[in-house]
Amino acid sequence: MSSATQFDQVSVVKKANVYFDGKCVSHALVLADGTRKSVGVILPSTLTFNTGAPEIMECVAGSCRVRLAGEQEWKHYGVGESFNAPANSSFEIACDEPYHYVCHFG
Amino acid sequence: MSSATQFDQVSVVKKANVYFDGKCVSHALVLADGTRKSVGVILPSTLTFNTGAPEIMECVAGSCRVRLAGEQEWKHYGVGESFNAPANSSFEIACDEPYHYVCHFG
Numbered sequence: 001m002s003s004a005t006q007f008d009q010v011s012v013v014k015k016a017n018v019y020f021d022g023k024c025v026s027h028a029l030v031l032a033d034g035t036r037k038s039v040g041v042i043l044p045s046t047l048t049f050n051t052g053a054p055e056i057m058e059c060v061a062g063s064c065r066v067r068l069a070g071e072q073e074w075k076h077y078g079v080g081e082s083f084n085a086p087a088n089s090s091f092e093i094a095c096d097e098p099y100h101y102v103c104h105f106g
Numbered sequence: 107m108s109s110a111t112q113f114d115q116v117s118v119v120k121k122a123n124v125y126f127d128g129k130c131v132s133h134a135l136v137l138a139d140g141t142r143k144s145v146g147v148i149l150p151s152t153l154t155f156n157t158g159a160p161e162i163m164e165c166v167a168g169s170c171r172v173r174l175a176g177e178q179e180w181k182h183y184g185v186g187e188s189f190n191a192p193a194n195s196s197f198e199i200a201c202d203e204p205y206h207y208v209c210h211f212g
Contacts, residue, residue: 043128
């Protein structure tokens with residue numbers, strides 16, 4: 001995970017991805033080496049996401065609480081912290097403030 | 107205005123800009139030549155934006171209706187269409203569906 005505030009030399013898809021009536025908005029990126037990521041924000045809400053590929057969700061501003069499928073405990077993640085969501089699974093995420101993230105796939 | 111679906115070789119600020127309680131979410135870009143733009147989406151709503159620098163708002167998906175400050179008429183803008191908002195002014199924008207845009211400054 002990088003602590004830089006921006007990605008350089010990337011491609012950005014102009015059209016956003018809008019999930020849950022706009023509670024989550026992201027833009028897809030492709031890095032120079034072909035790696036795909038997304039940058040996005042989740043607005044205050046509690047949502048359940050299903051994963052295809054495994055995801056690492058890195059918090060770049062705000063905070064969230066997360067409960068992975070099969071777990072009982074909610075864990076808190078703030079700026080610079082990440083959680084791993086396994087492939088073909090799901091997680092619940094609760095945000096009391098806008099949670100800004102980078103999603104790393106694979 | 108480009109008709110490409112993505113920007114290449116740009117820098118992207120990881121943290122989003124969230125306006126109007128999340129009705130508008132954008133990410134700032136810097137192109138290879140230093141030009142600043144943003145990519146964003148406005149969710150269904152009617153909002154009033156104030157401009158500093160002049161802005162050209164290019165629709166990349168969805169549609170909107172816009173009334174510039176001092177005008178009486180609302181004009182409709184769909185995919186590939188743009189409107190110019192002058193500096194130090196304002197515009198009202200009404201979106202019945204998510205309006206995906208590129209904002210060109212200056």
